Amino acid sequence: MTDLLKLENQVCFPVYALAKEIINQYRAFLDQLDLTYPQYLVMLVLWEHKEQTVNQIGEKLRLDSGTLTPLLKRLEQKGIVSRSRSTRDERVVNITLTEVGEELKVRAKHLPENLMASMQVPMEELKALKESVEKILNIIHKKDCSGSGKHTCTGQKE
DSSP, X not given: OGGGGSGGGOSHHHHHHHHHHHHHHHHHHHHHHTOOHHHHHHHHHHHHSSXXXXXXXHHHHTOOHHHHHHHXXXXXXXXXXXXXXXXXXXXXXXXXXXXXXXXXXXXXXXXXXXXXXXXXXXXXHHHHHHHXXXXXXXXXXXXXXXXXXXXXXXXXXX
């Protein structure tokens, strides 16, 4: 039983260490864009969908509004996004990409390629890792949501 408590036997540790290393690889590229990694993730969502609510961004990134709100405020201070309350429901905050945010996409265009080159890991291995991690995340997400009586685990009652 004590063998299970050895660091070398933990699944979570290499996943944690790898995540930190990958984020560190991003840092050099993101510094040029004046973005943090979490801000970059928000930008990826907004570059794909120019307007989203805070909740929609949170669902896509698996982040709660307490984490997102200060991050979005900093992006707004930089002029990259605008925040506005919905006219239909004051509790809903819409996040919209600004012209500055659109221009940032052009500057970030080659970031994924540059990151892959800096990591020097074969693309096939990275794709296999991504698929494996997504599979595990989906299994865990389904387990957490089952029996909750909530629609797709968003917190919305059915």
